[in-house]
Amino acid sequence: MQNLRLDSLEILAAIVRAGGFRAAAVERGVSSSALSQSVNALEDALGIRLLNRTTRSVSPTDAGKRLLRQLEPALADIKAALDDLNLLREQPSGTIRINAPAPAVDHILCPIVFDFMRYFPEVNFELISDAAIIDIVKHGYDAGVRFGKQLEQDMIAVPLGPTLRYAIVATPEYLRQNGTPSAPHDLIDHNCIQRRFPGGTYAVWHFEKDGEPLEITPTGRLTLSTAHQELQAALASQGIAHVFEDYAQAHLATGDLIEVLADWSPQLPSWFLYYPSRRHSSAAMQAFLQHIRGYSHRLHPKKQQA
Structure with missing residues (x-):
């Protein structure tokens, strides 16, 4: 067996963790070809293939899986040892x-x-x-x-910031043309801006008043994937948006957007x-x-x- 470079082992773990050479290269700030050369050298040194490569995916071989099972705890120990030294520095890095x-x-x-x-x-x-x-x-x-x-259960949780709430917002122009909803059920007659998550599911709008919870599955002509896009669509009078209050605050203050159904918006964790x-x-x-x-x-x- 030829001499091995320890960084080649860490590179192998990074490629599998990231799901491919390109993602691992971005993570490490190097080129995909450099990572490929490192893995090729590692496979040559061990005399066995560790990764199955196709034009669309990268996955570990049985030998690669076996190596990584034993390798990952050791890499974690090495990282912890280096971090212990980092504690002695005046500034962590x-x-x-x-x-x-x-x-x-x-x-x-x-x-x-x-x-x-x-x-x-x-x-x-x-x-x-x-x-x-x-x-x-x-x-x-x-x-x-x-x-x-x-x-x-094995995670430690630290709260970040205050409680949250959603705001249902639209432009004055949209509300003049389409009317202002006075209850969540009125949204059925409105053009609501929908959001679809990466997994394919659609966002459900949650409401609560006097202890009565209510869920609405919005319908509308426009479906987007981020809160920023929804906010831009609302500002363009494309419909009613459902966004965290933080996104809409500045526009509510200027009057570019108006919040509706505020008394139905529950406090959230x-x-x-x-x-x-x-x-x-x-x-x-x-x-x-x-x-x-x-x-x-x-x-x-x-x-x-x-």
Whole structure:
């Protein structure tokens, strides 16, 4: 057996985790060809094929799966050992990868991360906007953000920001032409802007008043996939949009949008950042968690004292 490079083993794990050479190359900031050459050298050194490659997909062979099962815990131990050394530095370094839905990235994570980066210039961030529920450990993320506490039991959850609410909004022009709904059932006669999630399901609009919950499946001519797109469509008088209040606040203040059915909008749980309880957190991640607590205290000092 020829001499092996340890970084080739980590590259193999990254390719399988990312689902292909291109995604792994983007993650690592190198070319796909460089990763391919590394895996080819590893396979030549071991004398066995580790990856099945087609023009559309990459998957581990049986030998690759067997190697990765034993390899991943060892790579985690190496990462933890390096992070222990990082604790001795005056400033933590490294990369923090977080998976979160776009609204959480836009209105919660970005302000916190930008503030953190001012104090910790050697820490890099990768924020991935993704509404799908994934295994953050399997996909190589340090943390994820999800709505409420609907998390796995082996995760630690940290609240991010205040409670949330949806706003049902439309332009004055649209409401003049089509009327203003006074109850959720009135939306049946309106052109509602629909959202379809990556998995193919459509968003359901939830309402509540006097303890009475109600769900509406909106219908309309336009279907989109992000809150930003929905907001732009509402501003263009294409229909009624259902977006987190944070997205619409500035336009509500100027009168470009009007909120309807406000008395039917329930208070919702906050966003929660979660991370695995059984895995050693890097020095950078520990510093970020501490920063989150301090950031929340600065924004809501009275709430923290209560």
